Amino acid sequence: MLLFPGISSGGYAITSLTITFFALVLIMFVLRLDYTRLQMASSYILSVATLLFIHLKFERSREFFFSYVPGGLAGELAHVPNVRWHRIETPDTELKGEDAVVVDLHVDHDPRWESAITKWVLAGIPLYDARLAKEQLTGRVEINHLYENTLGSLNPNNVLLKAKSVLDFFISALLILLLLPIMIVIAMLIKLDSPGPAIFRQRRMGFRAKPFTVYKFRTMYAAGETRDAEALLQSAMTKDGDARITRFGRILRRTRLDELPQLFNILRGDMSLIGPRPEAVALSEWYETQIPFYHYRHIIKPGLTGWAQVNQGHVTDVNDVREKLNLDFYYVKNYSIWLDILIALRTIAIVFTGTGAR
Known part of the structure; x- marks a missing residue:
């Protein structure tokens, strides 16, 4: 059966290729055979990309x-x-x-x-x-009651989380260096498109329920921040035709480029590249009163993108929030590097196609 929905043997393919290429390099090193590092690395990347494409294109459709x-x-x-x-x-x-x-x-x-x-x-x-x-x-984990092994299954591996934090730091630093010119251009276009600051700041609930300030490119007409849960709920459930979204903001939302400033949140350690999306503090506190076990999603660092983001459409009511929570629980329970790779690939596809973005 599927190891993860949409990845199954894809994870095994990556593992097999990695072991094979490592063994090949080791044999060449021991036997002192000549090889080109660039060719070896490019062959590995091309092999992984080809097998993942075949898997995502054909195997996922198998009944x-x-x-x-x-x-x-x-x-x-x-x-x-x-x-x-x-x-x-x-x-x-x-x-x-x-x-x-x-x-x-x-x-x-x-x-x-x-x-x-x-x-x-x-x-x-x-x-x-x-x-x-x-x-x-x-790809969903529904928790309606606490069973004897529920909490244990939702506690992710601490060693993997620490290793992930180190990777988050270096990858976010590299992406900031590469994307800083693009972010500057986006900020200028936001200022030209509508009055107000280019960066939107908001207090959101983070790792282990500790609030932090999140940064995003502003996609709506400027307005003061509110702590009213109902107003925040309406803001979180925006639709494509929402009049509050600016012209340039629609493009940013469709491609998810409005999330780029959160790379600085990742660099600071407030967020991860992949994990449950952070909600506004007041909204998160309100959800906890409406949805059982909602607070367990804070057991892992919030992310720039996540399992719920690549699998769910627009959030339009509390039932959608419940569905989002089930997806978050699945990610927490089944966290692995292979699931992160799948989420990253789907996120890249969304950035270039706009499909599934919010």
Whole structure:
């Protein structure tokens, strides 16, 4: 099944190529064979790019064939796209060519079903718990109750987070040096397009619920900052035709170039390149009163882009915020370098196409 929605074997392809190229370089070094570093590096990058393109273009569209044991959450998965579902009517049913069997392991099944499940596992047929299958197929983690392992599963690996912080610092510093001329031009165009400051500042909720000041290019007509949750909610749920957005601001929002000043937030350590998007302090506090467990999204640094941003459209009501939270929980629970690579690739596609941007 999918390791991550949209990446699955893509992660294995990158790992395999990296190990192969490292082994090749090691062999050449030990045997003192001549090789060109530039050619080796370019070959590696080209190989990774080619395999990822093939994977993202073709494999993601593949339809899975899953059978499921009736009972509990398993029967609710029939609406999940890109999967052909087959209901197993009786324990004696012979399986034919299924990619996997899905069963809700939190349900007490009849002994005949338990015997059949054991038989399928011994036959080498992959078996997935319905909750895990739903998470991996949809890219969402829904938390309606706190189970014994909920908090543990939402605590990301501290070693990976520290390594990620170091990478964030160096990558953001490099991007600032490269993009500073573009940011200066954008700031000048904002000033010419409408009166007001080029940079928008706002207090937002950050890592471990500690507020910080976020920087963005202004995309709306200048107005004083407010701490009213309802006004902030309306501001967060802007639509394409919103009259408050300036002409140049529409271009910045569509390409997400309005987020570039947040590179300085990343350099300061307030944010990460990839993570849940930070919300205004007053709005975050209001969400906590409306949505159970909302505050757990602060268990990881907020990001310039994230899993929710590349998978969700415009936020138009509280239900969309709940959906965004489910996506954030999925990222926190399944954080890895490969998931970050997938998010980065999708973000680049959004910058150049405008598809999915807000």
